[in-house]
Each structure stands twice: as structure tokens, then as C-alpha cells.
Amino acid sequence: MDVERNARAQVIYREVNQRIRSLQESFGTPASIQVMCECGRGCNEHVFVEAAEYDRVRQQSTYFLVGPEHHAPEVDRVVEDHGSWLLVEAVGVAADIARNGFVN
Numbered sequence: 001m002d003v004e005r006n007a008r009a010q011v012i013y014r015e016v017n018q019r020i021r022s023l024q025e026s027f028g029t030p031a032s033i034q035v036m037c038e039c040g041r042g043c044n045e046h047v048f049v050e051a052a053e054y055d056r057v058r059q060q061s062t063y064f065l066v067g068p069e070h071h072a073p074e075v076d077r078v079v080e081d082h083g084s085w086l087l088v089e090a091v092g093v094a095a096d097i098a099r100n101g102f103v104n
């Protein structure tokens, strides 16, 4: 696995999800939202999550939301298992990229 490439993809998916989140906010305050899985491996799966939970994940720059079997030990570790989604934390170089975005 190309860890750096994967980490950069995760940052892009996070950006996409932030746009989804703010768009949904503009239609009112939804209880739950549908976002993209943030595993960063060419995945098109959706994750349903409570808006408050989504916002909580975003408080931490190294946290990502992924589908149930979408974490990879090379790039992240599972922090919480919510059944339909996992809260994972980027580790190592993936964590640096998650914090800094597109720094080369």
C-alpha cells in the first residue's frame, strides 16, 4: 500500500464530506447525515452518521469516519466501533498528512 497516497486521498474525502455537511446544514439541521467513507482507497461507499457525531469526529484532525471493514492497520487504528461505521485515527506519516493537508 502507498501510505502517503492513501493519506492524501483521505484528506480529499474529508474535504468533500465537509462540503456535504455544510450543504446539508443549509437545508436545515439534520439529525443524521450521509457522507462518503473516508478510507481513501477508491471507495464509493456511504456512511450514515448522526450530525453531532460527525462534528465530533471533525474536532480531531487525525480522525476519520470509515465503513465497518474499511480500516487498514498501515494507516489507521480503530478508536470507536459504531457498527455501521468506525472512527479511526491516522497513525505515523498518515497522521502528519492528516494534520497538515497537502504539505510536500
Ligand SMILES: [Zn+2]
Binding pocket: 037, 038, 039, 040, 041, 043, 044, 045, 066, 067, 070
Ligand atoms: Zn471505504
